[in-house]
Amino acid sequence: MANQDTIIDEIKAVSDQFTLDIPRAHLTKYAEKISQLSNLIAEVKHWPDGEVNAGDSRRDIGYRPENQENDHNQWTWKCMVNRENNDIEGCGLLTGKTVAIKDSISVAGIPMTGGSRSLENFIPKTDAKVVERVLQQGGTIVGKTTCEDLCFSAYSYTSIHGPTLNPFDKTRVSGGSSSGNAVALALAQVDMAVGSDSGCSIRVPASFCGCVGLKPTYGLVPISGCLMCLPSVDHIGPMARNVDDCGILLHAIAGTDLLSNTTSGPNIQMHSHKSAFGTRVAGIKAAVIQEGFLYEDENCRKISDAVKLTVEKMRKSGLEVEFISVPELIEARKVIAVLSLTEFPKIVGENLQPYLGRSSFMLDLKNSMLDTNRNLPQEAKVAFSASKLLEEDIKKSNILEKTINRTLLMAKNVNRLFSKFDVFILPTVPYPAPKIPTIQDPLKDFIEDPAALNVNCCLFNLTGHPAITVNCAFIQLEDRGNMQGSRMPVGIQIVSGYMHEEMVFRVAREIEKLTADC
Template identity: 35%
Template sequence: MQSGAANTASELYSPPAVCTPSLQQLSQSAAKFNLDIDEAELKQYQDLIKEALVSYERVDKMTEPIPAVKWPRTPGWRPEPADNPHNAWFWRTEITGASTGKLQGKTVAIKDNVAVAGVPMMNGSRIMEGYVPEYDATIVTRILDAGGTIKGKSMCEDLCMSADSFTSVTGPVLNAHDRTRSAGGSSSGSATLLALEQVDMATGGDQGGSVRIPAAWSGVVGLKATYGLVPYTGCVPIDITRDHVGPMARTVHDVALMLEVIAGYDNGLDPRQPANLSVPEYTKQLTGDLGGIRVGLLKEGFGTSHIYNVINEGCLETMIKGNGLGVGWKGFYPTSMLDALAKGYRSRANDMPPTGKFTYLLYDCITTNYGNRFYAKGQNLSRMLTHAYNQALSRYDVIIMPTIPFKATKLPNKDISTSEICKMALNFGQMSNVCPFNVTGHPALSINAGFSQGLPVGMMIVGRHFEDATVLKVAHAFENIRDSKI
C-alpha cells in the first residue's frame, strides 16, 4: 500500500492532444510558404511550438457547450428495401416531442444533412458513414418543442452536391409520380415522402435550389426563406453565404405553420441572423385576399447565373478544405461533425461523389493559380444582383417565374459516365432560375402550378427580404384558385 495523498486526474498520464511536429514536418510546412529556414533555426521554432501547444492541451480538456438534447429517443433502424420502395428514407425512428404545440399531430421527416442526436447521419455519402451526432440541430429542437413527431431521416444527395436525385450512395430517389424519373435534389427524399403522403412536413436544405427543385418536380411546396430567417445551426454547411434550411409540405398552410416554428433568432449560435429578428404568425396572414398586391411576371428566366457559378468556389474552402465550416465563424461549431468530415476526406477521398471531385479539381486549380480573386469579385457582384432584384421588387410585391425550365428528367442507367453524372447533377440550366436567390438571399417558394403529361410543373414566387409572409400569402391564394378548379 502506497502512502501519501492520492493523485488527481490531472497528475496522471494521459496521451497528448497534439503531438509536437518533427523537424521534417516543419521543413515541409516551411516549403509550402516558400520559407528558407535551416535545421538549426527550425529547431528553435520547434521548441517555441512545443510551448505554444500547452494551450491546445488545456483547451482539449475543457468541456465545450453544445445544444442540449431535450427529448428522448432511440437510434431507430435502417428501413428494408421493401419498406422503402422509392428509396426516400435513409433512416427510420420515432421521436415524440411536446404533448401540445403548433405541430401537435404533425409528422416530420428530417433531411439527412440535419443533425438529430443519437440517430445516424450520412449526408448521402460514404465520407460521413458511421457518424452519429450528439446534439440536435436547432430546427429539430424547435419542431419537437412544438409537438411534432419525427419519423426519420429523409435521403439526400451525396454531400448535397446535386440538383438531381441519383447520386446518393444508397441509390437513386425515385419520383413519386413516375418511378423512372428524378425527384430533384438535393432534398430528394423529403420531396418524395411528402408526395407519397408518408409525412406531413419535411425539412429541406437549399444552397442552389435544393428545396425548390425537388418541390417542383414532386408537386409539393418548398420555401427557401430569407437568408438568416431560419437558423442553420447543426446542419452540414456548404458555403455560409448561401446556406439555407427551410420547410417543405404539401400545402402552403403547413409550410407557413412550420416556418412559424423553426424561424427566429438562435441566441447568437448563427451569426447570420439579426438580433432583432421577429417572426410573425404566418398562418394568420393566409387570408386569400390579394387586394393591393402587385405581381410581376418574369418574361424570361432561363439564363445561367455566372455569378453563382463563381461564388460556388466557396464550397471548396468551407466544406472540403474547411471540413464543413473552416474558420472565421462566430457561431456554433459542430466539432464532431467537422471531425467526421475531416477523417472521411483523409481516409475515403476516393469515395467523394464525381460532383465533389469535379468541384475540388475545378476550384483548387482556380485558387492555386489565381487565389480567391474570382470568388471575391463574384461576392462583390452579388450586391449588384441583389440590388437589381431589390429594384424590381420596389415596383412589385412579388415576382413570379417557372421554378425549373423543364419537367422531371429521366434517371440515368448504370453505365453513365463521370462526365454525364456531373453534367446532369450540376445542371446549371436546371438551376438557372433558383440559384440566383441563394446569392441574393430573397425568399423564394415553389408551388405546383399543375401537371403536364402526368408530371408536376413548379411555379416560383419571389419576395422582398424578410417579407416571407407576402410570398406565402400569394402562394396560398394561388393554391385556393388552383384547387377550386380541380
C-alpha cells in the first residue's frame, strides 16, 4: 500500500467526495487502521477459492444428451446423483423418485450454464441447498434441464442450447424459464423437478405442458446456490406430474437455510405433505379474479371458458365462489418492469453476494462468468442500458423506494382480500402457447410482448403468496381459422395466504380429481 502521507491524502479526498466530514486531526489514526485492513486483504487474497462439496453422495457425472434422447431439447445434461446409502435406507420422502434440476441451480461437479454463453464453462463446486435436501431425502437426480438465457424469458427459445419444444406441439413454446423441467415431466422422463420462478417461470411452462408447478410463499424454500434473476421476487419451487408429488417435493426442500438471506425465520413450520390430500373443498371460499380472463380471440375465449367450467364443477363440489376485481393483477407488470431496472444490473455488476447467499457458489459463479455484459440476453441488455441511462432520474425521483412502497400496498390489499377468501382462482396464462418464431427475436418479444405471458402470475411474486398451477382441461386451438389446430392443455392457478400451501394443494388436488378424464 502507498505511504502514510499518500493514504491520508486519499482518505481526505474520500471524505470530501462523500461528505464524511472526517476531522483532519483524525486522519492519521484512520490511515493506521486502513493500513491494517489493507494487510488483511492481502492475506485473504491467498485463501483458497473453495473445494468441491459433493456431500455424502454418489455422482456419475454423465454427458450432454443428443438426438432421440433429447428430441425436445429438454435436457442440457444427463447424470446420476444420489446419496451413498440410498440402497440400504428407504425412509426418505423422495426414495424411489427421479428428480430433474433446472440448469440455473447448482449440482456439484455437473456443468451449469444458466442457458447463457456467460457460463458455458461453469462447473459448480457445491450443491445448492435444495439439491442437498433432495439427496438427503433419497431422491435421485437424473439430469439438468434447459432454461432460458439467465432465466430472463417466459418463452422457450433464448437458451444457448436452442429452443425447448412443447410436447403437445413442437412448433410452439413450452414456456419459460423452467422450460426443460416441464417438458421432461410431460414426457414422463422424470417424476419431479426443481425450478425457479421470478414472475411466472415455474407456472407458465407447467401450464403450457400440462403438469403441476408451485411458486411457494416467498422465503419458504432457500435460494442459496441458485442463479437469481430478480432477487426480491425470485422463488425456488417444486414441479411434478401430479399434485401429490409436488407436495412431497415441497416438503423435502422447504425450510430455513442459515446461509440464505431470503428464507423465512427459524420458526417456519411445514404442514405434512399428506395433510391436504383427499380433503374435500366444501366450505372453502374462492375469489375468481375477473381481470385474469381475456377474450381477445377464440383461443383466449376457449381458455377462459375451460377455467370457468372447472370453477363450476368445483362449485358443485361445495366450493363457495364469488367473482371479484383485483386491479393489482394488471398493475403488477409495471412494478416488476421497474424492478428489472433496479435489481438486475446489480446481478451482472459487482454486488452478487446479497443475492447468492453466504456460500462458495458466489465466488465460483463470479469467477466463471465470461464477458458477462457482452453475452447478456437482449432483454437483459435493454434493462441494463435503461438502468444506466435513467440512473440519475431513478435516484433523484426515488423510483426504487416508490416501487417498493407500491409493492407493499399491493401486498396489503391482497392480504385484506385473504381475510375474506381462502383462495384466488384464475387462468394461469390467458393465452395459448405462442408459436416458436422462424427467426428468433427475443428483443421483439420483450418490447412488444403481445402475449404478456406473466400477466396472471407476476403479482404473486411481488406479494410473495403461494400460487400453484394444475391442468384443468385440453382445448383444440384454432390456427388462423383452421379448427384442426393442436390440442393443448389449460392451466388453472390457485393462490392462497402466506404459508397456506396446504390450502392451494387441497384445491388443486380436487381439481385434478374432477378433471382426470379431460
